[in-house]
Amino acid sequence: MGVNAEIEFPVIEFRSSDLQRGTDGWHHLCKRVREACETFGCFEVVYENISPKVREETFGLMKELVEVPVERKQKNASPMPYHGWVGPCDQVSLLYEGFGLGDASNYDSVKSFAQLMWPDGHPRFCNTIHTMATQIEELNKLI
Structure with a gap:
């Protein structure tokens, strides 16, 4: 008997506006990264310039x-x-x-x-x- 479970890793979008240290966007991004690492050990990065x-x-x-x-x-x-x-x-x-x-x-x-x-x-x-x-x-x- 097998289990067909799919794990979906978090996808975190990195936008230039969120990469300014100290801004609300920066703090929110840091929180999402920390939570993804604590929960899954990894995450997928989507960067607007790629x-x-x-x-x-x-x-x-x-x-x-x-x-x-x-x-x-x-x-x-x-x-x-x-x-x-x-x-x-x-x-x-x-x-x-x-x-x-x-x-x-x-x-x-x-x-x-x-x-x-x-x-x-x-x-x-x-x-x-x-x-x-x-x-x-x-x-x-x-x-």
């Missing part, structure tokens, strides 16, 4: 990245633990896979990573991931 198109394309590209052959993924190595490719394994999880892409807001870093994964360097991956990372970095500076 278009739905860029978000959708990013998630689509993640699917392509996971489908890259293991031999190529293994080239994403690092002497620092968990800063390179981490494949499904008993130590972490058979369902987990992680990649190390340092400084994704630097186009050359993204390009170097893409050239490890795809023979053609996957220009669409580079452009989209760089755009997303730059916008996330912008949000990070505001928070």
